[in-house]
Amino acid sequence: MEQARTTISKIFNGEPRSYTRFNLTQNMEGDNSHVEMKLSADLDEEVGGNGQAHQPNGLHGPYALRKTGRSLKNICFLVSAILLILIIGYLIGYLVHRKKDLAVICKSADLPSSSPSVAEKETGAAPLMDWEDVKSLLAEQLSSTKLEQAFTDMGSPSHRAGSPGDEVLANKVLKRFKAYSMEPWSDQHFVKVHEPSARKPNQVTFRGVPEEQAGFLSYSATGNVTGAIVYANYGQKDDFKMLVDFNINLTGTVVLVKAGKISFAEKVANAAGMNASAVLIYGDPIINELYGHVHLGSGDPYSPGFPSFNHTQFAQVISSGLPSILAQTITSDLAERIRGGGQRGHSSPIEWPDVIHQRAEKEVVRVEVNNVLVEKKIINILGVIKGFVDPDRYIILGAQRDAWATGFAKSTVGTSVLVELARSISSMVKHRGFLPRRSIVFASWSAGDYGNVGSTEWLEGYLASLSMKAFTYINLDGVVTGSDGFSASASHLLQSLVERTMKELKSPMEGLKMRFSKNLQPMQMSDAAFPFLAFSGIPSISFRFTGASDYPYFDTPLDTKEQLMKATSEMSKVVLSAAQVAGHMTLRLVHDHLLSFNLRGYDMLIRSYTANITRKVLTLQKDQPDLLPKTVTPDWVQGASGSFSRAMSDLMGFIDDSELQDVEMCREINDRLMQVERNLLSPYVSPRDSPFRHILVGSGQHTFKAILDQLEAFRLQRPHVDVEAFKTELALATWTLQGCANSLAGDVWSLDNEI
Numbered sequence: 001m002e003q004a005r006t007t008i009s010k011i012f013n014g015e016p017r018s019y020t021r022f023n024l025t026q027n028m029e030g031d032n033s034h035v036e037m038k039l040s041a042d043l044d045e046e047v048g049g050n051g052q053a054h055q056p057n058g059l060h061g062p063y064a065l066r067k068t069g070r071s072l073k074n075i076c077f078l079v080s081a082i083l084l085i086l087i088i089g090y091l092i093g094y095l096v097h098r099k100k101d102l103a104v105i106c107k108s109a110d111l112p113s114s115s116p117s118v119a120e121k122e123t124g125a126a127p128l129m130d131w132e133d134v135k136s137l138l139a140e141q142l143s144s145t146k147l148e149q150a151f152t153d154m155g156s157p158s159h160r161a162g163s164p165g166d167e168v169l170a171n172k173v174l175k176r177f178k179a180y181s182m183e184p185w186s187d188q189h190f191v192k193v194h195e196p197s198a199r200k201p202n203q204v205t206f207r208g209v210p211e212e213q214a215g216f217l218s219y220s221a222t223g224n225v226t227g228a229i230v231y232a233n234y235g236q237k238d239d240f241k242m243l244v245d246f247n248i249n250l251t252g253t254v255v256l257v258k259a260g261k262i263s264f265a266e267k268v269a270n271a272a273g274m275n276a277s278a279v280l281i282y283g284d285p286i287i288n289e290l291y292g293h294v295h296l297g298s299g300d301p302y303s304p305g306f307p308s309f310n311h312t313q314f315a316q317v318i319s320s321g322l323p324s325i326l327a328q329t330i331t332s333d334l335a336e337r338i339r340g341g342g343q344r345g346h347s348s349p350i351e352w353p354d355v356i357h358q359r360a361e362k363e364v365v366r367v368e369v370n371n372v373l374v375e376k377k378i379i380n381i382l383g384v385i386k387g388f389v390d391p392d393r394y395i396i397l398g399a400q401r402d403a404w405a406t407g408f409a410k411s412t413v414g415t416s417v418l419v420e421l422a423r424s425i426s427s428m429v430k431h432r433g434f435l436p437r438r439s440i441v442f443a444s445w446s447a448g449d450y451g452n453v454g455s456t457e458w459l460e461g462y463l464a465s466l467s468m469k470a471f472t473y474i475n476l477d478g479v480v481t482g483s484d485g486f487s488a489s490a491s492h493l494l495q496s497l498v499e500r501t502m503k504e505l506k507s508p509m510e511g512l513k514m515r516f517s518k519n520l521q522p523m524q525m526s527d528a529a530f531p532f533l534a535f536s537g538i539p540s541i542s543f544r545f546t547g548a549s550d551y552p553y554f555d556t557p558l559d560t561k562e563q564l565m566k567a568t569s570e571m572s573k574v575v576l577s578a579a580q581v582a583g584h585m586t587l588r589l590v591h592d593h594l595l596s597f598n599l600r601g602y603d604m605l606i607r608s609y610t611a612n613i614t615r616k617v618l619t620l621q622k623d624q625p626d627l628l629p630k631t632v633t634p635d636w637v638q639g640a641s642g643s644f645s646r647a648m649s650d651l652m653g654f655i656d657d658s659e660l661q662d663v664e665m666c667r668e669i670n671d672r673l674m675q676v677e678r679n680l681l682s683p684y685v686s687p688r689d690s691p692f693r694h695i696l697v698g699s700g701q702h703t704f705k706a707i708l709d710q711l712e713a714f715r716l717q718r719p720h721v722d723v724e725a726f727k728t729e730l731a732l733a734t735w736t737l738q739g740c741a742n743s744l745a746g747d748v749w750s751l752d753n754e755i
Contacts, residue, residue, distance in 0.1 A: 129434055131588075131591060134434060135504070135584065137428045137434060138587060139580070142579050142583065144572040144573060146420055146423075147417070147572060147575055150416035150420050151413070151416050153172060153416075154169060154172065154412055154416050155406070156406070157405070158405065160404060160405075161448070161449060161454075162376030162377060162447070163402075166402050166446055169401050169444075170379045170446070173381045173444045176422065177382075177383035177442065180422055181426065182385060182422060182426060183383065184381060184382060185381075185383075187382060187461075188378070188379050189307065189378050189380075189454065189458075189461075190309070190375055190376070190378075191302075191375070191447060191453050192300060192302040192373055192374070192376075193300075193373075193447070194218040194371040194373055194374075195372060197370040197372050200370040201370065202370055202371070204280065205368075206337065206338055206365050207363075211330075213328060213331070215290040215329035216369075217268075217281070217291075217292050217293060218371065218450055219294050219450075220268075220326055220369050220371060221323055221326050222326070222369050222370060222371055223368075223369065224366060224368040224369070225254070225278050225325075225326055225366070226365070226366040227277045227278065227367075228252075228253050229254055229338055229364065229365055230250060230253045230255050230256070231255075231256045231339055232256065234260055234267070235255065235266070235267030235268075235281075236261055236267075236270065237270055240270055240271070243274075244274075250271075251275040252275070252277050254279070254280060254365050255271045256279075256280045256282070257279060257280070257281055257282075258282060258283070259282065259284075259290060259329075260550055263292075263526035264294050265293065265295055265451075265525070266296065266526075267281060268325065268327045269321075269323065272324055276325060278325055279325065279328075280328055280329075280338075281328070281329050283552060284332060284552045285332045285333075288331045288333075289329075289557055290330075290555060291405075291555045292329070293449070294327045295323075295450075295451045296321035296322075296525070297320075297321035297525070297691060297692075298455075298456045298525070298531045298691075299451065299456030299459075300453055301318065301319035301322050302316075302319070303457075304321075304688050304689075305686065305689075305691060306688070317688065320689065326367050338363065338365065378446040379446055380444065380454045380455070380458055381443070381444040382442065383422060384439055385429060385436065385439060386439045387437050387438040387439040388435040388436065388437065389663070390437055390438050390439075392439070393670070393674075394438055394439035394469060395439075395473075395590060396441045396442075396443055397418060397440065397473075397476060397582065397586060398442075398444075398455055398473065398475060399415045399418040399443075399444060399475075400414060400446075400454075400477045402447060402449055403559070404556075405556070405557040406560050407449075407559050408560050408561045409478055409481055409551060409564045410477065410478055410554050410559055411448070411477065413480055413575055414476035414478065415444060415476075417476050417578060418442055418476055420579060421442070421582060425586070436587070436591060437591060438471075440586060441470075445458075445528075448477065448528060452530075455531065455532075456531045456535070459531055459536050463687075466536055467536055467537055470538050472494070472538065473538050473539075473540040473541070474540070474582055475527070475529040475540065477542070478551075479544055479575075480568060480574050481545070481547055481551035481564070482546045482547020482551065483574045484548045486543065486544070487521050487543070487546055488520055488521065488541060489522060489524070489541070490520050490539075490542070490543075491539035491677060492520070492602045493597040493599070493602065493673075493677060494539055494541050494596075494598075496598040497596045497597075497598075498543070498585070501581055501584050505580055505581060505584055523540075523697060525699060531692075533677070533697060534691075534699065535693070537680065538677060539677050541585070543578075543581060545568075545578055594655070594670060597673045599648045599651075599652075599676065602644075602680075603648055606645075606737065609696070609708070610634070613707060614637075616708065616711040616712070617632060617634045619715075620714055624715075624717075627714055628714060628723065632723070632727055632730070636731070636734050637730065637733075637734045637737070640734050640738040643738055643742070644740065644741040644744065647741045647745040650745060651672065651744060655669065672744060672746065675740075676743075676744060677694075679736075679743045679744075680695055680696055680736065680737075681693040681694055681736075682702040682732065682736050684702065684732045684736070685700060690702060695736050702729060702732065702736075707726070707729060710726050710729070711726075
């Protein structure tokens, strides 16, 4: 290096040197040329006639050779110095250019922080395209005209799961995905479902007159029972509690309930819990056929926790969610006759039990269910638009394709939105320069009407891969049932994304006066997004444009385009709005540098559960010291809650302080955010026995809700309470929460929690 500096000094401060001559000669042994460089002041050799090299300045002999040697040495140092300078300059230029590129790439839109400074810094940008341009491109691609055409292409008068009509629609979706260059594939399963018997129809006998019923409920118990009629409103737990308060004995009775409020499966499960023998369900007066299922769960109930692939060899297992009592749908006309034309008090929750109590011992009915168990092949169709930065991380958009009959609002609208979003986004990528950072998977599910069977079987088949790589599921089933309001049910991680989307989207919703509920609705077990959230730990969302009252035609032959148009003003415009909402959330999640997850929602929910558990435990120990021992303490769950809050705050602080110029670092942050939902699944229960393992939004004794219910049972001194079992459930739920907090905090050497 010292010699190089000396040489450089001579270049700039010493005597001027002669020109440099470049000789370009053709390489005769090949096609490539070479460059010969000579410095004339030192190396200009001329060969004399005697063959001896002529030395400049009349120098000959050893002195000339020494001078020539020194010149060669200086030249070597000079060349080395020049190369060193060029390399250093190139590296500096490269780093400056890379810094600028990363600064563009690493912007984001919605950090998991409520800090205003973070929101300002992370404005959102995908490679080569601004977020505002992305929104404009989507708006240009989607149109009411194209959605109307999709309604025609994807509509069918008969497409029950596993039927020829369902397969025809599957091929249409597959053809579309191929046309969009989405590398589609099919996913087949062989599932067991209940269908009505062709030889022995289901029937209900009232006052000695048997009446066949066209509708049916899959997975009902079979056989026949006779019992006294008890009307139970909508069949909710509060309705049955009111009956108990009126001293009505429900054992062995046939319970009559109205459709709505909760799922058919929940109605039947509630009745079974009161020892009823059968349930009859009816709909609105104009509905004569009502279909559904009564499996309190999702997926094939004859392969709980594992996929229904063909030729698999699993032990015979039956889901605990299958009912033990009969269930059947009936016409509204028969329901009114059974109720005795009971107009009085039907809408009053105070009077209706008293009215029915007067008739409970006077009227009986006979219920006969003859459903048969059959195996069906169902086909899911999937396609993918691959990301350009993290292609192995993907969002999933899904829509149910099948329906009991026409199913326009239930499945046709969602499938049409699905294929139009696939067309629009693929066109943006191929022709308009949009480069999504992450991949988008589009899924058309079958057997949704039997309890989200197609999607759940796919989840069960690929659970290990999906739980590591899928970061969001957006459900498109039934996205439009009216035009008066908007509601959503979702993971708490996605609440801010929903709110931000509704604020940003102005067109085509301009002119539609809607109520927007900022509070997320609880996600029901019957929701198609529920197994993604509570079974797989994938942040999920369902949303819907709603009417002033519930849309009554789901799961009936009256779910047609004409009925939806009557229930929805400017239906095409509202469906276009639904497509914009789904597309906006999808593109935001694949466009931004950091995932649009907000941890505040779960932090607040955990704090609420912790406060309620603490209050109830301390109150019980004070008022009933013999019931709950002092060894049961809320200290540990308080510590786990605090650990989650600290980990969340530390991560947000880390993001605030970071320049976000390292793509790998940002990927690590996103992975930590993705793991939150998955780590809230209890590892201490079996997916087969308790598939919805999420401790905050799932179902089962492992959840925080069940822990609060158990504490309430202690307070009421119910006979089935078990203190030791309660202590175990509290400890396991607490440790699941602590594990989630530890994962959120980062590497094990970053943890400072006292265990």
